[in-house]
Amino acid sequence: MAIRFVLFLSLLLFARAPLAAGETPPPGCEACAYVHALVDTIPGTISEVVEGTFHEDIMHRERSGCMLIVSGSWVELGDSRDPANLIFDDLTAEGWEPRIASGDGPDGAFFVLVKDDVIVFVMGQWDGGDDSDSTYVPSEVYQIVVICTPLLDEDRERIEERDRDGN
Numbered sequence: 264m265a266i267r268f269v270l271f272l273s274l275l276l277f278a279r280a281p282l283a284a285g286e287t288p289p290p291g292c293e294a295c296a297y298v299h300a301l302v303d304t305i306p307g308t309i310s311e312v313v314e315g316t317f318h319e320d321i322m323h324r325e326r327s328g329c330m331l332i333v334s335g336s337w338v339e340l341g342d343s344r345d346p347a348n349l350i351f352d353d354l355t356a357e358g359w360e361p362r363i364a365s366g367d368g369p370d371g372a373f374f375v376l377v378k379d380d381v382i383v384f385v386m387g388q389w390d391g392g393d394d395s396d397s398t399y400v401p402s403e404v405y406q407i408v409v410i411c412t413p414l415l416d417e418d419r420e421r422i423e424e425r426d427r428d429g430n
Contacts, residue, residue, distance in 0.1 A: 291381045291411035294354075295329035298383075298409050301353055302331070305346055307339020319384050319410045321364055321375060322421070328412030337389070338403045346407055347372045347387040359383065362422050382418055384410040 292314060299312050310333045317330050333346060340346075351374060355361065359376035366373050369391025376383045389405035 290328070290413045291383070292329040293411075294378075294381055294383055295331045295409060295411040297357075298350055298354070298411075299331050301349065302333050302346055302407075305333075305335060305349070306341060306343055308333055308335035308346070310334070317410055319412075320386065321373060321384050322418070324415070324417075326410060326412040328410060331407075331409040331411070333407040333409070335405055336403045337405060346405070347385065350385055350407070350409065351376075354378075354383065363418065363425065377414060377418070377422065380414045382412055382414045384408075384412075 292312075295312050299310055302308055302310050310331060313330050313332070314328070315330070316325055316327045318324070319326050335346065351361075354376050357378075359378040361374055362377040362382075363375040364373070365375065371386070371388035371391075373384070373386045376385070385407065387405060387407040390401040392401040393399040
C-alpha cells in the first residue's frame with residue numbers, strides 16, 4: 264500500500280497550473296469525470312481528478328484539461344475487470360473511436376480515443392514480470408493516467424494522415 268501511495272503522489276506532481284476558482288473547466292473534463300466514476304467501482308483503487316495543464320507523453324504536448332490518476336493493486340482487483348480494458352471497452356461502447364496510437368505489452372498499455380472535439384489519452388503501466396528469472400516476484404501495483412483535453416488542430420491532422428495511410 265505504501266508503494267502505491269508514493270507512486271500515486273508522484274503522478275500528482277506532474278499537474279501544473281490549476282484552474283482558478285470559478286473558471287470553467289475545458290472540454291474533456293466531463294469525459295474524465297465519467298471515467299472516474301467508472302474506475303471508482305473497482306476494488307483496491309485510489310483515484311483522483313486534477314484540472315490544469317499537463318504534459319502528455321504520446322503526442323509530447325502540453326495540454327489543458329483534466330487528468331485522472333488511478334493506482335491500484337492486482338491482488339485487490341481479484342476477479343474484477345482489468346481497469347485499462349474496462350475504460351477502453353466502456354468508452355468505445357459510448358461512441359469513442361480509437362485513433363492516433365495504441366499499444367499493449369507485458370508492462371503496460373496505451374491508447375487514444377476521440378469523440379467530437381475531445382481526445383482522451385490512456386496510459387497504463389505495471390510490472391509484467393521477468394521471463395528470464397523464475398524467482399522474480401512482480402509488483403502488484405498498476406497505474407493508469409487518463410488525460411482528457413480538447414482536440415487540437417494537430418490531432419485532427421494526425422488523424423487525417425493516418426486515415427489516408429489506412430492506419
